[in-house]
Amino acid sequence: MADAARFATLKTQDDDVSRAIKALIFQIAEKVLIASPVEYESVPILLYPVREVQGRVLALAMAYRLSDDARYLARARDELRRLSALKNWGTGHFLSVGEAAVAAGIGLDWLYDEIPEEERDHIASAIRTNALEPSLDAVEGTNGWVDGDYNWNQVCNAGLSVGALAVAERDPDLAARIVNRAIRNVPIAGKVYAPDGSYPEGVSYWAYGTSFHVILIEALRSVTGDSRGLEQLPGFLETADFKLHMSGPTGLDFTYADYHLENQNEPIMLWFASELGRLDLAVDELAVIQRLSRSSEDEIALRPNRLLPCELLWWKPELTGPGKTRSHHWTAGGVLPVAVMRSSWTDPRATFVAVKGGSPDHSHAHMDVGSFVLDADGVRWAVDPGTESYDRMRAAGITLWDYSQGSTRWDTFREGPEGHNILRFNGAAQDVAGKGEIAEMATQSGAPANVVDLTSLYTGQVARVERTVLLDTDNSVLISDEWTTGPQPVQAAWQWLTEAEVSVTPQGLLLRQDGESLALTVEPLANTTVAVEDVSGARELQDSSNPGLSRIVIRLSTPAGTTAKLRVRAIPGSAEHRTNQGFALPRHQQ
Incomplete structure (x- = not known):
């Protein structure tokens, strides 16, 4: 690079x-x-140690190239020697191999002239025997790391390519085989960005997979002068806007899917x-x-x-100028349909609401289709608790990467339907074969709105389901749900998770947090029951506690063969017109 x-x-x-x-x-x-030296022993997988050594080698090598300070060179060589001395870079969990290959490849390349020949040979041999040669066992066409539509494809292929390019003059045929395989398969992972740049695995895995995609682009450019068009995949360059839109005015991301703040x-x-x-x-x-x-x-x-x-x-x-004007209303389609509305980009007290579609049947997905987060007055009022600890889930015997309907993954609070701001019918789970699509709506008031078609997520439960989200001109937010039952009556449950203090009012509920307030008005209030449940404690062995977390549940019984509507309006304390009803939805949503 x-x-x-x-x-x-x-x-x-x-x-x-x-x-x-x-x-x-x-x-x-x-x-x-x-x-202290990186600890490689007594860890279940090498991923975290090799990430640590990767960060160390990058910093030390760059610091040396900027300063010629021999201390940085000496420690970098020591880190590379210890990494190269390992007999295995974690082939049982191939992400570890990809990350280790980046550390060794960049370290060898950036410090090449300062590393004695014997050490260079040792590092290059480790890249070949611990990364490149074991990777040849991977079979294309199996949706494994080599050609899957998830971050492992980008991380492993990019990491191996960095290692291959670093030793290409020693074994050009092997290096060409590794790099050409990456050029052939990384576009498969790149398809998930199309057409608008959204990413199904969540914001933190977006950062992971996309970073290694960029590393591959830059490695190819620097060595061959040609990125092979990997930056031109539909939606890839647009995905920078996705990252911006996923962050609310509170500074918190839309934490759907397996989200880790790292x-x-x-x-x-x-x-x-x-x-x-x-x-x-x-x-x-x-x-x-x-x-x-x-x-x-x-x-x-x-x-x-x-x-x-x-x-x-x-x-x-030399980069100057204002750049592109950011939209206050952004809607993306593709593998992960998502919609974002905000009242301002510059006001930390702005109202922000984001809602997702998609399917639970994808890498790192949760059973959260139709879920949303909401910021207003500097507070995140509707929250997604993020992911559960993988180690905790493994220890409890959870089938971590099984996304089938009956998977124990969905028994985990944060991954399953219990821990999200979604609709439930008779307490059933969403259908993993379904997918929620999102469309923009035209409203009579001109306020931004989106409708999420959730019907396929509730197959066999109800005949039709739609969720409409509207950001009104007074900075209030309307969540309007409509469903049509089939031959059997159902009890609908509407969920909202929050860290606020919640009290029931004659109109609905009042949330208070950090000196601010948010009123929730419920229509119809008659024939509904409103409950505030404490979900702060761990429920099962696989669950962590969720300090301060409550779940608002609004229940409504719906007879067979009828259409029901539930509208919840969230009114920030700063809203000038708390009783404003100036919005106008299309007739079928009124």
């Missing part, structure tokens, strides 16, 4: 952003110098900004970089993204 000339340029790159990134790189490298920054946003010539894509990341660069060494505690040194390569100091 860089040669001697590029490193020479980086040394003299002296704009404010570059200085801040360099300061962070040196802070991280200094922390590594006094850190890093404080997102380096690939600088790559997208440079690639597209859009400074607006970099603004949030630049603010994080400046904040981190002003923090003490103890405060950063190696928490920045392990790919942070790449930001120096991906940042273009």
